[in-house]
Amino acid sequence: MTRVESWFGIARSLAMYYGVPRRGGRMARLYGQFVTPGSLCFDVGAHAGDRIGAFRRLGARVVAVEPQAAFVRLLRGFYGRDGDVVILHAALGRAPGRARLFVSERAPTVTTLSRAWIDKVRRDPSFRGVRWSEGAEVEVRTLDALIDELGIPAFVKIDVEGFEAEVLSGLSRSLPALSFEYLPAARETALECVERLTSLGDYRYNWSRGESLVLGEAAWLDADGIRRFLASLTLGSGSGDVYARLGGSAPSSPAPVPTSSS
Structure with missing residues (x-):
């Protein structure tokens, strides 16, 4: 990977997640249903950190887990002085250990730990031209270990490009609310996540398409x-996120939206 490609990829991610008008207000309305002041949130696959900012504006404490070294440095630059943000250079999986990243230099949002996921998403037109190469090994921890060390989160955001089911395999207890990514070309991963959550508790589900940040x-x-x-998703219909909350816990009223973010 050249330095130019690395900086191009970082700039692309920053533009994608910070360059959209009114995005902050939409995040506050969505996550305010799950997060209240003093809550603990886990951002698994924190990437450029826009969700960290959203959770902090809602008054939550944040544990950010990110395997890409360049983005860990970015997050530490943004949030390293915030005592309510913990930044971990690691990935999460079903068991502790180490795993190798498959890096997309020019599109780092799709860097993954899953070679099988790469094989599946190559069928999706939106991935045409995307290339991956072997990257560094990274430490793998588990959700259970993180909870034992840092506490039970009110909300967990999981966006790890095909490794979501592996992350949930490292969880042995129900949590109040969480989200995980879906992609039509690899819908089996999302279905595995549903099966895992069903084994842990009585969850209810919703979804949002792309980065709309609006429940469907x-x-x-x-x-x-x-x-x-x-099952109804068609190839090329785009990715999104599934939201899950325990059936007995109705979502709270959204927190007030800061006027500076709307």
């Missing part, structure tokens, strides 16, 4: 409902 269902779905949604 007025009424939350049961496990069969979200399975039907995932």
